[in-house]
Amino acid sequence: MSVKMNLHPFLNDGVELQLEIEGKTVGECLNNVIKRYPAMEKKLFAKKGELKGYVEIMVNSKSAYPNELIHPVNNDDVVSVLVFLAGG
Numbered sequence: 001m002s003v004k005m006n007l008h009p010f011l012n013d014g015v016e017l018q019l020e021i022e023g024k025t026v027g028e029c030l031n032n033v034i035k036r037y038p039a040m041e042k043k044l045f046a047k048k049g050e051l052k053g054y055v056e057i058m059v060n061s062k063s064a065y066p067n068e069l070i071h072p073v074n075n076d077d078v079v080s081v082l083v084f085l086a087g088g
């Protein structure tokens with residue numbers, strides 16, 4: 001199953017990524033992204049199976065919280081990985 005995934009620039013050295021990625025759940029899709037871009041794992045996950053607090057997952061513009069990683073995705077869904085940033 002192929003979904004469109006948009007990744008916030010913070011996750012990829014300031015460059016926004018738009019990928020076609022395979023997976024049946026958000027977690028499977030993220031694991032496949034990490035296979036391509038291993039450095040993203042430290043920015044996405046606090047520990048195995050737990051997203052960092054500043055990461056928000058949207059599926060078709062709706063929050064996947066609180067069970068983001070097991071949230072099912074369908075062919076042609078759009079998954080956006082957002083990062084909450086603070087500062088001034």
